[in-house]
Amino acid sequence: MKQRVQGSAGVQGAARVPAQRAVDVARERDVAVPGARGEHTHCEPPIPQPRAVVQRSSVRGQILDALRTALVAGELKPGEVYSAPVLGERFGVSATPVREAMQQLTLEGAVEVVPNRGFRVVRRGARELAELAEVRALIEVPVMLRLARTVPAERWAGLRPLADETARAASSGCAATYAESDRAFHRAVLSLSGNEQLVQVAEDLHRRSQWPPVGGPVRHGRADLVADAAEHTALLEALIARDLDVVRGLVGEHFAGAS
Template sequence: MVPQHTPALPTLGGRKPSYRERVADALRAALIAGELRPGEVYSAPGLAARFGVSATPVREAMLDLAKEGLVDTVPNKGFRVTVVSERELDEYTHIRSLIEIPTTASLATTADPADLEALRPVAEEIVSSAASGDLIAYIEADLRFHLGLLSLAGNGHLVEVVRDLRRRSRLYGLTALVEAGRLEASAEEHLDLLDALTARDTERTREVMTRHLGHVRGMWAAR
């Protein structure tokens, strides 16, 4: 079930996101979490009712997602969620591992401990969202955490590349993990990662990040 709220996500370029951008972020999160299923057609009024907002910002947001290749427009019907192949998911995982593992590991020696600790409430939010089964809140907090962490490396282009890869991904297995009571354990890896970083343990950080991305790919595969 999609929560009846409009999320607060990271600011874009130092400014507060517009209402349309916030709706688009919520739709992306629902799509990534598998709440919006590949191949299915959704109408703007139907999604608006589901999110508790008006149809106009939903229609505008879906057009933004169409430009990103996340959905296709279906004349007189709405929008169809695009299908992502296993090969594409493998490629996304490979690119993310090449970027995120070494970058995150390097933060163990370069990041300000205060900046790392500032991310702990977000990591705890990921865990609480997993415990309550709120998949949209889980995706939103996970995005804030990982992009916030990568931003500490000081490379804005790197952050945008990872943001785009995450937008194109699909975490098909989240619902199954919630039902099996396993999502909370996966969520706690974010706290493990912070503990390794604040301990200045580069190898431990690399190990946790590698394992975490492996679990993410597993969730992508669990259709």
């Protein structure tokens, strides 16, 4: 149900103000105004219904997470344009938190603003994904090798539940579920560096690399996800054993496979 802000002037009073003021009043009350934000809702591709309607608390954050999941799962298709009102209907909320979430995705490079229509999902090619993998490797590989020399075995062992979770997520075959567990594992590894800025930059690059390219909703099938998750487990065992040669080889293969 859409949230509405009650104004003191009332609907009749709003009808008597000039056209622009009427638009402003409608916006304040979160009432859809045709053309007010240049978003038309006709001729848009159908969108699968969500598994559950989001809760009212932290609506913007929940919508942002839901949109990111839809991107990874291929439910929001590259090249297609989606308007905030239509997406709001999908999630059972007003258009406002959807616009705010879409603006964040614009900053992240996932979508772009289309004047008078809404937001277009950015088309991504193999070259861009390869470049992202290369940049991730340049950042993460040296850090992992340094951590392999300094972090005690018991701290690495504490990450076993996260590696196990990536294996379970991979077995499900759900790209969105695996993407979340994959990021959680890499985030936990890099967090041992104590450099929060590095963790944030690396996670942003990681998230971008998980969006599917043009030509298919999922970049990897179940077998590829399982193989990727197995590399996490092998890497963790090598880190616990402090086998630097194996660590070096595994992280190189891991990022090569991400391209």
